[in-house]
Amino acid sequence: MKEQQYNTLKDQISPPTPYALNLLKAFVVGGLICVIGQGISLFYMIFFDFTERTVGNPTVATMIFIAMILTGLGQYRKLGQFAGAGSAVPVTGFGNAVISAAIEHKSEGLVLGVGGNMFKLAGSVILFGVVSAFFVTLIKLILVSVGVASW
Structure with a gap:
């Protein structure tokens, strides 16, 4: 089969990609993650007397922690399948990447499996x-x- 015939057949069989819908889902979910982060920042500023200059680090740490918990419970994968880059681009994607690698390699042991692959x-x-x-x-x-x- 020639390449042109293959591409024609592939285009006929493959469903069209809903680019606009994927873009909208990524935008909404990514924005929602940022709104949650802003809410956590306001919470820390109101109840723990952080300032706008000092609230960034605890907010980022909290967002990463939440993403790690959701990854461990298997919920972040569902969010990623729905939102695509909308869940991967914010800082929560970093937490998901770290814990996913740790979970994937836990059968190899704590040192060589989890520790060795966690930060790849x-x-x-x-x-x-x-x-x-x-x-x-x-x-x-x-x-x-x-x-x-x-x-």
């Missing part, structure tokens, strides 16, 4: 986050030194 995907995220933060800080330091920006 997340390790690159951490690495590029730290490196990009370094370069952004370096650029800002240069701009402050020449008087273009201020702290």
